[in-house]
Structure formats: structure tokens, C-alpha cells
Amino acid sequence: DAGVTQSPTHLIKTRGQQVTLRCSPKSGHDTVSWYQQALGQGPQFIFQYYEEEERQRGNFPDRFSGHQFPNYSSELNVNALLLGDSALYLCASSLGTSGRNSEYFGPGTRLLVL
Amino acid sequence: AQKITQTQPGMFVQEKEAVTLDCTYDTSDQSYGLFWYKQPSSGEMIFLIYQGSYDEQNATEGRYSLNFQKARKSANLVISASQLGDSAMYFCARRGGNKLVFGAGTILRVKS
Numbered sequence: 001d002a003g004v005t006q007s008p009t010h011l012i013k014t015r016g017q018q019v020t021l022r023c024s025p026k027s028g029h030d031t032v033s034w035y036q037q038a039l040g041q042g043p044q045f046i047f048q049y050y051e052e053e054e055r056q057r058g059n060f061p062d063r064f065s066g067h068q069f070p071n072y073s074s075e076l077n078v079n080a081l082l083l084g085d086s087a088l089y090l091c092a093s094s095l096g097t098s099g100r101n102s103e104y105f106g107p108g109t110r111l112l113v114l
Numbered sequence: 115a116q117k118i119t120q121t122q123p124g125m126f127v128q129e130k131e132a133v134t135l136d137c138t139y140d141t142s143d144q145s146y147g148l149f150w151y152k153q154p155s156s157g158e159m160i161f162l163i164y165q166g167s168y169d170e171q172n173a174t175e176g177r178y179s180l181n182f183q184k185a186r187k188s189a190n191l192v193i194s195a196s197q198l199g200d201s202a203m204y205f206c207a208r209r210g211g212n213k214l215v216f217g218a219g220t221i222l223r224v225k226s
Contacts, residue, residue: 042216105159
């Protein structure tokens with residue numbers, strides 16, 4: 001049973017560029033959430049996708065956008081990269097988000113913006 | 115604000131001993147869920163244990179147990195018989211709406 005997978009594992013970009021991160025959820029899961037984890041901090045919620053729609057969004061600017069495909073996989077796009085966007089980006093999947101349905105995380109994509 | 119507070123930035127424990135990692139939370143909800151995750155240096159967040167606010171008993175999963183005190187709004191993680199592989203960052207989280215809200219984490223180092 002494949003867990004959550006993310007690609008790429010590492011990425012280096014320069015300020016102003018655009019980046020796309022990809023996530024495939026755990027088999028049987030229909031909900032994908034994205035989190036940003038800056039060094040030394042806990043993950044911060046970016047947004048969540050369910051049935052190909054953005055269901056909830058955290059306190060992130062519009063430069064952060066996403067998409068969910070019919071097979072439940074998801075992309076996170078960040079435009080006009082800033083140095084402060086350097087972080088570990090974590091994708092999490094779940095079957096719904098109620099009760100004890102825990103979110104299972106992927107290994108993350110480490111983004112460095114120079 | 116749905117704040118999660120982990121007051122211990124770092125903890126040391128001797129191998130084979132038990133350790134408690136503290137977590138307190140804010141909420142005005144009657145029904146909520148609390149989670150603990152482990153994050154090794156590789157970066158992946160590993161789900162450890164879940165506690166529902168209406169669960170009558172404290173959650174246990176192998177060597178992990180949760181000391182849930184609802185009135186005090188605390189959900190401390192207890193790791194029994196610590197192993198060297200338990201060295202990692204540990205995060206407490208609460209479900210707020212559809213998202214997880216995380217604390218700042220506690221670094222645990224197990225000494226041999």
C-alpha cells in the first residue's frame with residue numbers, strides 16, 4: 001500500500017521564479033492538504049482540496065495556488081518566489097477530515113529560494 | 115485563536131526510561147480531536163496517536179499513550195521504554211475545521 005508521495009524531493013529556485021510541487025495521496029484517500037514548514041517551526045496550513053475544489057485556505061497570499069485532479073493527486077504552485085518561501089512543503093492526505101481520520105504526510109519537498 | 119502550546123523546546127531521556135512531552139491547547143469547541151506526530155530528521159511527519167474529546171479513555175498505541183486532561187486542556191504524550199530511534203521532533207496538533215493546527219514542537223534526544 002503506497003503512502004503519500006511527493007516530487008521533487010529538493011528544489012532550488014531564484015527570487016521571482018515560479019514553482020510547482022506535486023503530491024499523490026495514500027491509496028483510498030480523497031482529501032489533500034498542503035502545509036509549509038519553515039525551519040524550526042511547526043507546519044502551517046496552506047489549503048485543502050476535496051473533490052477538485054479548494055475547501056479551506058490558510059493565511060497565505062494568492063501567490064500560492066493549487067489544484068486537485070480527478071485521481072485525487074494535487075499540485076501546489078507558488079508564483080513570484082520570495083526568499084521567505086524557503087521551507088519544507090508537506091502534503092497530507094486523508095479520507096475526509098472528520099473525527100479520528102488522521103492525515104498521513106508525505107516526505108516533503110525542500111524548497112530553497114536564492 | 116486555536117493555539118497549541120508546547121512549552122518544552124528540547125528534552126533528554128535515558129534509553130529505556132519513560133518521558134512525557136507536554137501539550138496544551140485553546141478551544142471553545144465541545145468536540146475536537148488531538149494528534150501527535152513524530153518528525154525525524156528526514157522530514158516526514160509520522161502519525162503516532164489520536165485522542166477525541168469525547169473518548170472516555172486515554173488513547174494508547176503501543177509504547178505511546180496520551181495523558182488527556184480535558185478540564186485543563188492538556189494532552190501530554192507519554193513514551194514508555196524510550197529507544198534511540200525515538201530521537202526526533204514531536205508535534206502536538208489539533209483539528210480546527212478541516213485543517214490541523216500544530217504546536218512549535220519538542221525535540222527529544224534519547225541517550226544511551
